Amino acid sequence: MLTSLYVEGGSWFHRVAVRAKLIALLVLSLGLFVTNSPLLLLPAFLLCGGLYLSLGLTPRQALSRVGFVVFTILVLAAVNLFLIPVPEVVALVLRLMALVLFAAAVTATATIGAFMDEVTILLKPLERLGLLRAADVSLALGLVLRFVPDIFARYEAISEAHRARGLPIRPLTIIGPLIILTLKDADTIAAAIDARGFRRQ
Amino acid sequence: MNTRDLVLVALFAAIVVVLGLIPPITLGFIPVPITAQSMGVMLAGCIIGAKRGALAFLLFVLLVAIGLPALSGGRGGLAVFAGPSGGFILGWAVAAFVTGLIAERFVHPGNSEGRQFVGFFLASVIGGIVVLYAIGVPWLATVTGTPLIAAATGSLVFIPGDLLKAAIATLAARAVYAGYPLLPARV
Incomplete structure (x- = not known):
């Protein structure tokens, strides 16, 4: 995708x-x-x-x-x-x-x-200043690539639900549910990341 | 930044990628088709706030820069930054930040529904249109040599479409705010 x-x-x-x-x-x-x-x-x-x-x-x-x-x-x-x-x-x-x-x-x-190797080098000075961690950027990037197919599948499910009810597919009625359903997963995903100690906190 | 914020930033960047995959809608009275992705800046600021919204867009722009076709229509790579609209892409993070600042300042859980709508709409218009054009148009004028006045006048064509996007983003942001509030409050 x-x-x-x-x-x-x-x-x-x-x-x-x-x-x-x-x-x-x-x-x-x-x-x-x-x-x-x-x-x-x-x-x-x-x-x-x-x-x-x-x-x-x-x-x-x-x-x-x-x-x-x-x-x-x-x-x-x-x-x-x-x-x-x-x-x-x-x-x-x-x-x-x-x-x-x-x-x-x-x-x-x-x-x-x-x-990404070059980006990590560019981020080094920021990391030294304590503004961010290069590992976090890679982790976030990985999360995006991991979740795009899931979110797209969710979009299709919501359009499907619209069609089943004979409703026109409008961005307005799709964006709301799509964002709520996606962001509600944040706690579970964050807990899974911390449980595995990926960020060494 | 705690892990939950990091995940929210990543998920929102992923949502913006998916908004680019949704087929654009065409409206009779506006010449250009409206892509759902172009509402992303307003949505990010209004829904996850200034700091996280700006970070979500920095991450999204990074995705584009390292060669993923994350922009609507499967565009991406360094070529889009070198082109005339590069300033708009670089301005997204700032626009999302300003949108978030205004939304955080004006929208509170205790407000009436109408006031929340006004807050989100103001935030979307000032952050997602005024700030974005203030960065993108001078950039375009510099890169293409078009006189600034002409470039600014030409961009007026897009303003009706942008106001419509702000209205849709306002309704969506308010729906999310009612269902699953994430916007930090700022006094």
């Missing part, structure tokens, strides 16, 4: 460390905002696009992953054509497209586990 956007593959970009890819994304997102020259932005766009398409995604998968964001960029570019000079619009579109494609390439080549 909630499968990762990672794609199996052995391209060179798969083998680059996740940290390096995230730093590259950060540098790229800052660097591309400094320049407005199409001579730099066009090659950046073509390189990022080429990289994204070389990862082993079928063209259809590749498009469906970034299609929505690309659509928003193009709509805003069309609006911009009336408001700001054309060369600027071209620069803006190339820059955003390059960034989006590079970001999609990072997402497609980094596993959840590898990402």
Whole structure:
């Protein structure tokens, strides 16, 4: 139900460390905002696009992953054509497209586990300040993945109950029961976690 | 934070993921279909309060960032942050926090039903619309180069839909508050 956007593959970009890819994304997102020259932005766009398409995604998968964001960029570019000079619009579109494609390439080549390792490192300073515990973040993440299918099954049961009674399925009549039924489990789940000593309290 | 709070945060983040799987509703008089997920910010603040609501959204945004297609329509990954609406996604946690603060301040168990409705609606409108747009629109203007005034005027198209979402979130939050109150009180 909630499968990762990672794609199996052995391209060179798969083998680059996740940290390096995230730093590259950060540098790229800052660097591309400094320049407005199409001579730099066009090659950046073509390189990022080429990289994204070389990862082993079928063209259809590749498009469906970034299609929505690309659509928003193009709509805003069309609006911009009336408001700001054309060369600027071209620069803006190339820059955003390059960034989006590079970001999609990072997402497609980094596993959840590898990402979480980096997140844990980023959380270390906060942990030292006593603001949170990195282990809690992983635990919460695990809980979400564990309970999404359960909550979805509950949603289907509530829609089913609506249908059986001939009621229209409206968000208003579904959200209330769905949230109450789900959050009522919190005490049991918390007790189960503490009973197993997962948080060492 | 005790274990129960941690579990409530995780369960609410999971609820927001499921709200994204529900088919969006289309209404005749509003051009864009309404996804149940976009009510999540208002619901989180009004139902589990400022701190836990904000944490639930930080967790949800983390899920999206590490490459899970948790956004409605199966979107996700770092590309959505790089796109024009990245500011709205990053603003969710702040919006949920403000929604929660206002709801905690204005909604108390002793209030009349009408007053609770007003409290939840105010919280949803100020936190879930005003604060969210105050972060998302300048971000969009910066990233896409659209002049701020034009970006702000353009976003007005979404305001009727958002007010409707606030109304639905208010009714749902009040139903949960009556059935299983979790909102901390703040004087």
